[in-house]
Structure formats: structure tokens, C-alpha cells
Amino acid sequence: MSKKQLLAAILKLPVDERVELLNEVEQRTSDECERLPHETPEFLAELDRRYKRFLRDPSRAYTWEQVSAEMKATIQKVRDSRSTSSSKPRPRATSSKPRLTTRTNRKV
Numbered sequence: 001m002s003k004k005q006l007l008a009a010i011l012k013l014p015v016d017e018r019v020e021l022l023n024e025v026e027q028r029t030s031d032e033c034e035r036l037p038h039e040t041p042e043f044l045a046e047l048d049r050r051y052k053r054f055l056r057d058p059s060r061a062y063t064w065e066q067v068s069a070e071m072k073a074t075i076q077k078v079r080d081s082r083s084t085s086s087s088k089p090r091p092r093a094t095s096s097k098p099r100l101t102t103r104t105n106r107k108v
Contacts, residue, residue, distance in 0.1 A: 001009075010018060054061055 010021065013021065
């Protein structure tokens with residue numbers, strides 16, 4: 001069953017059953033996330049290293065406002081480039097997930 005078919009079937013359920021189903025899915029997802037290795041010793045050591053680096057030189061940190069402004073500017077540039085690109089149809093991505101890039105020169 002595709003996601004689209006599954007969603008259509010779920011939306012046919014009464015609201016109280018959808019809420020119950022949503023709660024069940026959320027609980028199971030939460031349980032699975034607790035088992036993810038996001039708090040491995042290596043991960044915690046990396047957080048500690050970054051925090052100590054921040055304490056040594058807080059001026060290198062970025063505020064949320066700076067990060068948000070940069071993200072918005074980048075999104076706008078992408079939108080502008082798409083609207084001014086040639087009228088040829090754009091090739092579709094092979095993956096349904098968006099690709100994210102990071103700026104390697106901005107380490108914490």
C-alpha cells in the first residue's frame with residue numbers, strides 16, 4: 001500500500017479513531033527514537049568539545065538571528081534562480097527527500 005493510499009484509508013476513519021491511531025504511531029516512534037544512538041559516548045564527547053570551544057571564544061558563535069537571516073537569504077537566492085532560469089523543464093530529483101548541504105567552513 002502506498003503512502004497516498006494509506007493516508008486516504010486513514011482519513012476515512014472517524015476522527016476519534018484517527019486521533020487514537022496518531023497517538024499510537026507517535027508513541028511507537030518515540031520509543032524507537034529513544035533507542036537511536038544519539039547519546040553515544042562519541043556524540044556526547046563531540047558536544048562537550050564544541051561547548052568547550054564555545055567557552056574559549058564565544059565571539060565565534062552565531063546567534064539564531066544570524067543563522068535564520070542566512071537561511072532566509074539562501075532560500076530566496078534559490079527561489080530567485082529558479083524563477084529566472086530558462087524555460088526548459090527542470091529535471092526531477094531521483095530521491096523524494098530534499099538534499100541538504102552544510103557549510104564546512106563554519107564549524108562550531
